[in-house]
Amino acid sequence: MSARRVALSALVALITVHIGCTVVALAAYSHRIGLVTHDGSGSLVELLDAVVPLHDLLPAVLWLLPLTLLVTFAALGRWAARRIVRPGDERLPAAAWTAGIAAVLLNPLAAVRYASATAGGGEHMRTVQVETTLLVLAAAVATMVSALAVAGFVRRSDTASPASRRMRVDDWSADAAGRE
Numbered sequence: 001m002s003a004r005r006v007a008l009s010a011l012v013a014l015i016t017v018h019i020g021c022t023v024v025a026l027a028a029y030s031h032r033i034g035l036v037t038h039d040g041s042g043s044l045v046e047l048l049d050a051v052v053p054l055h056d057l058l059p060a061v062l063w064l065l066p067l068t069l070l071v072t073f074a075a076l077g078r079w080a081a082r083r084i085v086r087p088g089d090e091r092l093p094a095a096a097w098t099a100g101i102a103a104v105l106l107n108p109l110a111a112v113r114y115a116s117a118t119a120g121g122g123e124h125m126r127t128v129q130v131e132t133t134l135l136v137l138a139a140a141v142a143t144m145v146s147a148l149a150v151a152g153f154v155r156r157s158d159t160a161s162p163a164s165r166r167m168r169v170d171d172w173s174a175d176a177a178g179r180e
Helices: 003-037 043-051 054-082 094-119 122-127 129-156 169-179
Strands: none
Touching: 003 043, 003 054, 003 094, 003 122, 003 129, 043 054, 054 129, 094 122, 094 129, 122 129
């Protein structure tokens, strides 16, 4: 499988896992508020909790996200090592850089805010629910926009096949003969 295809697959996996992690985290947040305040958390959240208990699912997806990030980083590194770079080639779009920086800043901030909100108990969670939800969603959107921009860049780029990188002896001797 080509390095470009692996990198694109890893980016799609990252987007999918990040969306899943965001949905599960917000569902667990809503479910916990519903348990403490006895308001209920909604039918979709209750259905998800009935299928797979959210207190078991949340740690699993939170471990899956860093693992997916590492695989994506390795796949992009492999792609970058095989990429053909020519003078004047297209650079990574500004949207990817901007969204990437936003994702790097917002994801830890959202994680810390989520952890501090859940540590405060149900009533405190209800008080800060809007800002916590918006911060978690903003982090997910920034990650998705960055990953999509990088995926578009990877898709448009050229990669060298291992055979084309090797110089054959005939090519070398013909090149040397032409310079004499």
